[in-house]
Amino acid sequence: MISFDLECEKEHRFEGIFKDYQSFKAQMRQNLIACPLCNSTNVKRLFSGCSIQARPVSKISKDGSSRTFFELVKELRAFVENNFENVGREFPEIARAIYYGTEEARGIYGESSLEEMKELAEEGIPVLPLPDVEKLEN
Ligand SMILES: [Zn+2]
Incomplete structure (x- = not known):
């Protein structure tokens, strides 16, 4: 079972539980996922987190030979959470402002939809999706 933030x-947020990623995709394609509050089937997946690194920061770690992917992702998340500013849902706007120099350059993380991430990437803004490890492992 996997869960996604939708x-x-x-802008009603809710959590969807699915058998696996394939069934999530299939239900999404057939508009079978409805908002529990307003019944809308115009639903998109929220990324649990993403970050932008405006300035070079010291390396996360180098001796990673025996680490699993999950451990690495966990470390990356912890690093970002300790060193970057959490801007929550403001992420796309602030990331853009930092990139174009209208906000102070700093590392930030927050939430954005797939659509917003795509737009940022298309503008050349270096956003990085942060997988939600706890959910992946469940
Ligand atoms: Zn709704």
């Missing part, structure tokens, strides 16, 4: 067009 949001409808009215």
